[in-house]
Amino acid sequence: MEDNNKLDLMSDLPCEILRHIISFLPLKEAVRSTSVLSTTWRQLLAPLSVNLEPNTKGIANIQQVLGRFLRSYVSHERLKLISFRAAGDDDGEDLKDDVGLIAMATKGVEKELHLHFMENSRKSRTIDHGFHLKMQQTLVLGNVQSFSSLKTLHLRSVDHHATRLVSDLFACCRRLESLTLEKCGGLEDLHVEGCNSLQSLTILDCGDIVSITICARNLKSFSYRGVLPRMQLQSASDLVEANLDFRYGVGGNEFDLEEVLCLLDSLKEVQILTLCGWLLEWMCTAGVIFGRLEFQFNKLKKLCWFSSSMDRAKRDSLACFLNMCPLLEKLLVQMDQSFSSFPCPFFHQHWHEPHLWMDYEMVKSNTSQLKHLKIFELSGFSSDDSELLLMELLLNKAVVLESMIVT
CATH class of the missing domain: 3.80.10 (Leucine-rich repeat, LRR (right-handed beta-alpha superhelix))
Structure with a gap:
């Protein structure tokens, strides 16, 4: 029998049986699938x-x-x-x-x-x-x-x-x-x-x-x-x-x-954490030095960081944050221009001291070794100098790095 003459035998089954069949699908998939069928x-x-x-x-x-x-x-x-x-x-x-x-x-x-x-x-x-x-x-x-x-x-x-x-x-x-x-x-x-x-x-x-x-x-x-x-x-x-x-x-x-x-x-015990780039930038601009805080993310295995783009301030604030993630194994960095950017305000008082003005060599010397980081993934790569310097920093500090994926 040719394909165009085939009968839809399943659709002829009783409704009770058809409902039983779709009950094996997750709810969202069942709603989506049945909406495009007969x-x-x-x-x-x-x-x-x-x-x-x-x-x-x-x-x-x-x-x-x-x-x-x-x-x-x-x-x-x-x-x-x-x-x-x-x-x-x-x-x-x-x-x-x-x-x-x-x-x-x-x-x-x-x-x-x-x-x-x-x-x-x-x-x-x-x-x-x-x-x-x-x-x-x-x-x-x-x-x-x-x-x-x-x-x-x-x-x-x-x-x-x-x-x-x-x-x-x-x-x-x-x-x-x-x-x-x-x-x-x-x-x-x-x-x-x-x-x-x-x-x-x-x-x-x-x-x-x-x-x-x-x-x-x-x-x-x-x-x-x-x-x-x-x-x-x-x-x-x-x-x-x-x-x-x-x-x-x-x-x-x-x-x-x-x-x-x-x-x-309150989140210091988590193993997986997602943060936005502007938040770390604003905190560092306000003088926060993450390595000097009274807590660390001692259980953190995976960090996801996202922003509309990578610039010097966002790169250096991320490097600063990595100092409080001693057991980090996987770092995901995502740049997406569809995300909004937020200019950093002026802070009249500082938590520790301003430090985003430091040059790259100083940032690199102040970044701890990432002794457990094995995987680094960067998406939205645009060949910006800040992105390249971040990659260089991780290659220098991640002593057991196994994979670096850039797209």
Whole structure:
């Protein structure tokens, strides 16, 4: 039989079997794959719409709906939560114009829930509201039991309307291992505590964030992308990997050197660390000499450094930082012109003493030997003198270097 005459026998299988097949795929891959296949496959993860009843308490209503949705994790499923304006609130417009999507919920067989909040009416976001979000596990009775077995929770576009709902749901997640907050506009203060099962925390592109406080004693991985906020990581001695992606600079926040030093001190036990070039440059310009600090990264095995480009100040501040990484084995340097650059401000007071003015030979003599560095990778190479001198420095100091990859 020729190819153009072949039948799609798999698509003719019962929906129950097809759902079982895609349940073997990771949730994100299942959603992506079924969206580009035939209509039969797309319908497998087509969201089921649930109309929330008017004249009811919104938070309790949504909790009940999500509770029923999460009673089992046999297959990947999607749920669309829709609200209608109560009849008594009608201002003369057609009811159909007041239909609003509150949230899209997607659950996976590995006990994960992705909850994407959206507008619940055409007029709900005429004004941006700054809000605080406190996520704390408590022993309050009456929690939704269906959430107690949830392991992964991904929250997107949480706004001030949803803070109580999110806080209440988080309080129910007794076995939660992974939490992600993404693009939560208006979120100014985040406080997460009391979740001993939490091992991974990710915060992405919450552009209004000012303060973050995390207390999760068993946290293993922390990843942040956004502006530099006031950030406290308490009881972080078990943390293995930290990604501090401050690619948007300080935003409207103030650069507080002591707070940044306290943050790095709380991360001193990590084995994998990601930092941006402008942060080290600003710290060194303010007079910080990393080798003189009271702490070191004695367990750090892998350091990832990224910036829009490499210049003398960024090169020398990176060299200075390497002095506090005695067991470093792998160094990744990435230059990407799509990243923003941030001119260094003038500092009136200095932590130790200014030192970025030193010539290259002085920098080289002040850089400790990297006795364990085996791998160096540089991407975005532009043949700049600072890049070449950094390579020369590492060839001189990394006495056991096995691989240098430049692209």
